[in-house]
Amino acid sequence: MSEEQMNDSTFNRLFIIMIVVMTVLTAIIMVLASMAASDVNSRLDERADIENSGSIAARIAPVGELANGTAQAAPKAAPVTLSGEEAYVSCVACHGSGIAGAPATGDVAAWSTRISQGSETLYDHAINGYQGSAGLMPAKGGNTSLSDDSVKAAVDYMVEKSR
Ligand code: HEC
Incomplete structure (x- = not known):
């Protein structure tokens, strides 16, 4: 009888030890x-x-591009x-007629x-903008969506017409 009680x-x-051990194990598993x-x-x-940085788009971008003007499947990320x-x-708003100190296109002397x-220097001033003595040339003429190469092309265009 007493043996059975023991x-x-x-x-x-x-039983109590088991419950404590299981509780501790549960806590450890939750932490892990x-x-x-x-x-x-x-x-x-x-x-x-x-993915957001666009480096994937850069890595999977085509190595070369056709430049014949008809088949330009330019990837979205490329400017x-x-x-x-x-x-x-x-540029024409200011450089067309020479507003606010801008040298007018075709004005050879200016x-x-x-x-x-x-x-x-002209590219740098057109792309990054600068404050000259005649006025303020805003970066990319204020159209920051223009690629650097587009701005350079516009500079070449104006210079050609102003020689
Ligand atoms: C809001 C008016 C404005 C717009 C738009 C503008 N410019 Fe100008 N730009 C100026 C002014 C003003 C100057 C002269 C600043 C000075 O020399 O004091 C100037 C000067 C320049 C010069 C001469 C820089 C030099 O070092 O003498 C270049 C090149 C030029 N602009 C390119 C561009 C191109 C390319 C665009 C279009 C993408 C453009 N600008 C759009 C106002 C403008």
Whole structure:
């Protein structure tokens, strides 16, 4: 009889120990699971950053492009290069008639000293903008969606007409 009671209390003690052990194990598993989840989340964030940065588009962009004007399947990410005449649309408001100190296209006298600075300076001033003594030349004429090459083409276009 007493032996049976001993067995019962041994069982009770074991039972309680088991419950404590299982509770502790559960807590440990929960901590590990949340650590794993935060690792996955941070890797998902990293991946989203990479995808958003456009580096994938750059990596899978075609190596070469046809430049014959008819079949230009330009990838979205690549900036479009306009002809000088097309890009000049963003310049004509000021340079068409010479508003606010802008040297007018075709005004040879107004352009000669500017042209003598060299193309690189003209490109730099047109792309990045500058404050001169005659007025403010806004970067890319204020049309920041123009690619650098489009702006250079517009400069060449204006210079050609102003020699
Ligand atoms: C809001 C008016 C405005 C627009 C639009 C504008 N410009 Fe100008 N630009 C100026 C002014 C003003 C100057 C003269 C600044 C000075 O020398 O004081 C100037 C000067 C220049 C010069 C001469 C730079 C030098 O070093 O002498 C170039 C080249 C030029 N612009 C290119 C462009 C091109 C290309 C565009 C279009 C993409 C454009 N500009 C659009 C106002 C404008």
